[in-house]
Amino acid sequence: MRDLALSKVYQLLEPGPVVLLTTAHSGRPNVMTMSWHMMIEFEPPQVACVVSNANYSFAALRATGECVIGLPARKLATKVVKVGNSSGRDLDKFAAFGLTTMPATRIKPPLIADCFANLECTVTNRRLVNQYKLFILEVLKAWTDPAQKNPKTIHHHGYGKFVVDGKTLRL
């Protein structure tokens, strides 16, 4: 994984890709699939996201205030769906679905080596957590995998329908 300038993080999340979110609670890492996130500030990059309290990750994120956002490319799509359709309450999803973790540098939740980018985040504002399960995150450190060139991301349209990135326009 190679260092990515924090000023470029918005280019990863602004297009709305499905992402993976890792947490670590009492030493036990977990991962979920997430589509409800957005950039809210360029630099330092800040991100808003919704993690439902129906997700096992909610308690971990609220308790520890730390997470990694991993960006999976198209080739990980089937694993991303499996992660989204299972719960860390009763499963080690990394082992079950063959995802490789790597230590983060600033926080305890792991990076996902299979992702083309990873963002180490801390929770910086909890004012809308109770009402909307909406967390404000700051990205402390960003990584990209130089071996994955021009990755195509996936975008969720509901009910298992995903659209893969197509042509690029420069306008």
Added chain:
Amino acid sequence: MRDLALSKVYQLLEPGPVVLLTTAHSGRPNVMTMSWHMMIEFEPPQVACVVSNANYSFAALRATGECVIGLPARKLATKVVKVGNSSGRDLDKFAAFGLTTMPATRIKPPLIADCFANLECTVTNRRLVNQYKLFILEVLKAWTDPAQKNPKTIHHHGYGKFVVDGKTLRL
């Protein structure tokens, strides 16, 4: 424009498309381009979005608490960029760029007839407006254009680079 069930609204915004946002302040409508938005609740659909106070639309949205989110397909991409690169402070962007408005039914800002979907929204929470310019919206009414079948949306990657929807996966 045809009525769309509110339960399906998330399928439009969750994939992260670039959208248009209309407001109406003191009887004068305006439109901006927006990429910082996310779903936060399915039904009634609620959406979070960031409208910078550098945008002329910020004051209108804060004062009136009403906006329409219009979803443009790929064929509108050049107009979407022009809307994003100009200000309603000194321009009627609808006239300048040839966008056709239609009256909304529940709020004062107009629908955009050129968009394949339009969402009539009101601001329901302002707690993060001062700090992050983050508004919580509820979608009161949703419309789709039956003449635009399987529209491809565009996703912003920064600096005028956009990616158009590609293949669909069903997983």
